[in-house]
Each structure stands twice: as structure tokens, then as C-alpha cells.
Amino acid sequence: MNHRTRLYIGSAITGLFVVIAILGPLLAPENPNAIHLARAFESPSPSNLLGRDELGRDLLSRTLYGARLAFLISVLGVGAGAVVGSAAGLWAGYVGGIAERAVMRCIDILLSFPGFLLALVAATAVGPGTLNLIVAVGFFSFPAFARVTRAIARSLRREEYVSAARTLGAGHGYILRRHILVNAWSSVASICALRMAQAIATASGLSFLGLGPPLPTADWGTMIDMGREYLWIEPRLVLVPGVAIAVSSFGFYLLGDALSEAGVLD
Numbered sequence: 001m002n003h004r005t006r007l008y009i010g011s012a013i014t015g016l017f018v019v020i021a022i023l024g025p026l027l028a029p030e031n032p033n034a035i036h037l038a039r040a041f042e043s044p045s046p047s048n049l050l051g052r053d054e055l056g057r058d059l060l061s062r063t064l065y066g067a068r069l070a071f072l073i074s075v076l077g078v079g080a081g082a083v084v085g086s087a088a089g090l091w092a093g094y095v096g097g098i099a100e101r102a103v104m105r106c107i108d109i110l111l112s113f114p115g116f117l118l119a120l121v122a123a124t125a126v127g128p129g130t131l132n133l134i135v136a137v138g139f140f141s142f143p144a145f146a147r148v149t150r151a152i153a154r155s156l157r158r159e160e161y162v163s164a165a166r167t168l169g170a171g172h173g174y175i176l177r178r179h180i181l182v183n184a185w186s187s188v189a190s191i192c193a194l195r196m197a198q199a200i201a202t203a204s205g206l207s208f209l210g211l212g213p214p215l216p217t218a219d220w221g222t223m224i225d226m227g228r229e230y231l232w233i234e235p236r237l238v239l240v241p242g243v244a245i246a247v248s249s250f251g252f253y254l255l256g257d258a259l260s261e262a263g264v265l266d
Contacts, residue, residue: 007258013251014193021071024064032061032218041234053223053237054230063240065218070248073130074199077137078192084138085145086188090176092146093153104150110143118143119202123211130213133206137199144191152184186259193256197249204245220245 020027029048036056044051050059092103110118123136157180206212207221215222220241227237 003258003261006254010193010251010254010256010258013247014196014255017067017248017251018071020064021068024068028058028061028064030058030061032057032065033216034058041230044236050240051236053227054234059237059240062218062223063220063244066220066223066241067244067248069130069213069217069219070200070203070245073133073137073203074196077134077203078141078195078199080134080138081141081195082145082188082192085142086149086181086184088142089146089149089151090153090180090184093150093155094157094176094180096154096157100150100154103146107143107146107150111147115140115198116202116205119206120209120211123206128211128214130217133203133212136206136211137203140202141195141199144195145188148187148191149184152187153180156180156183190256190260193252193259195256197252197256200249200252201245204241 034057036052039052039056040054042048042052042056048058048060050063053059053062088103088107092100119136119140122139123132126132126135153176203212204219204221204224207219208225209221210225212219212221223241224238227234227241231238
């Protein structure tokens with residue numbers, strides 16, 4: 001699969017995910033938290049496309065609302081990680097010296113741990129909840145942005161146009177914004193897409209472990225956690241949110257991989 005095909009497929013999947021996340025409440029046929037015990041484990045039908053869960057809640061509605069929550073957590077978490085990580089990386093790469101070495105040694109230590117472990121540590125430290133899940137995703141995301149933007153700033157800080165701007169009296173902030181950050185956008189964008197793929201899976205994994213939003217919030221990880229008790233009699237309770245996580249993550253991965261290889265944003 002060449003990079004252009006990956007770009008098209010990734011864009012289509014991520015675009016569909018974004019549309020579903022935004023329009024989820026409008027598309028959902030029912031209140032995702034409405035309990036109908038008499039209709040528990042109801043099988044899929046034309047009027048109820050994905051059937052109902054162990055409490056009689058509409059599975060399609062919960063999946064659609066779960067998409068919005070996954071999108072919110074991933075976008076805000078990765079966005080926070082991108083801002084903090086890019087700022088630290090650009091500054092360290094631009095100023096160089098002891099400051100650069102100190103920042104990068106800290107980043108290297110964080111990168112030596114698996115991303116999910118970093119998110120798990122952060123989520124455990126701050127406790128369960130949607131906001132805390134965003135913090136955890138941001139914490140595991142920012143080292144990658146810092147490392148890449150530091151390398152870009154380091155390679156550009158001695159370019160002639162940067163030296164000319166410095167000679168003309170431009171401040172460090174201006175040079176970083178106008179001459180270095182603009183050259184890092186394509187790399188930052190590709191990392192954002194790749195981190196979105198990891199963020200969706202990570203946030204769902206933390207919710208599965210009980211560190212996500214409180215019940216009865218519709219969340220893909222929580223849906224898998226509750227559905228696993230009925231895996232052998234109603235596997236769709238696990239398969240539906242599991243497929244949603246896999247497909248949405250795969251779409252962002254394809255998009256990020258294609259952008260990274262092709263440099264289409266340059």
C-alpha cells in the first residue's frame with residue numbers, strides 16, 4: 001500500500017470518525033443511558049441495529065456517544081501534549097547548551113518507558129475521570145513532540161535566514177514562531193495523527209482498568225469492561241466497541257504514517 005493510498009484511506013476513516021463524534025447525539029436513536037431491563041440482551045434488528053446490552057441500553061447509541069468522548073479525550077490530550085512538547089523541544093533545540101541537554105535527558109528517560117505505562121502512572125496519580133484521562137493522554141504524548149521539534153530547531157538555528165533575523169534584532173520568540181515553528185508544522189501534524197491513534201487505544205485501555213469517566217457514561221473502554229462478563233453469550237457487547245477502537249485508531253495511524261512519509265504538508 002503506497003503512501004497515497006494510505007493517505008486516502010486514513011483520511012476517509014478519520015473523517016468518518018470525526019463526523020460521527022460531532023453528530024453522535026443527533027444520530028443516536030435513544031438516550032445511551034436509558035435502562036430497559038425487560039429488553040436486556042435483545043438481538044440486533046432493523047429497528048435496533050446493534051441490539052441492547054445487559055441493562056437493555058441501546059448499543060448503537062452508546063457506541064456513538066462513546067465516539068464523541070474518545071474524540072474529545074484524544075484531541076484535547078494530544079493537543080496539550082503537542083503544545084507543551086513542541087514548546088519545550090523548540091526552546092531546547094534553539095538555545096542549545098546545558099538547557100538542551102537537561103531537557104532532552106528528561107525526555108529520553110520518559111521515552112524509555114512504554115507510552116501506556118506513562119499514561120497509567122499519570123492516570124493513577126490524578127485518579128479516574130474524564131479530565132484526568134485527558135491529562136494522562138497529554139502526559140504520554142508530549143515526549144515525542146519534544147524530541148522531534150528539538151531536532152528541527154537544532155538543525156535550523158544556524159540557517160542563514162535565522163542568523164539574519166537575529167542580526168536585524170528579532171527576538172528569540174519571534175524567530176521561534178516565524179522561522180522555526182513554521183518548518184516544524186508538517187512533522188507536528190504527522191505526530192498528532194499517530195498519537196491520536198495511540199490516544200484512542202490508551203484512553204480506552206485506562207477506562208477498561210477503571211480509570212475513565214464515571215458510570216453510566218458511554219465509553220468504549222468501559223463498555224468492553226462491562227461486556228467481558230458476557231463474552232461467551234453475547235460477544236457483540238465486546239466486539240462492537242472493540243471494532244470501533246481498532247478502526248478509528250487504524251485510520252489515524254494510516255493518516256499519520258502517510259503524512260510522515262510523503263511530507264504532504266511541507
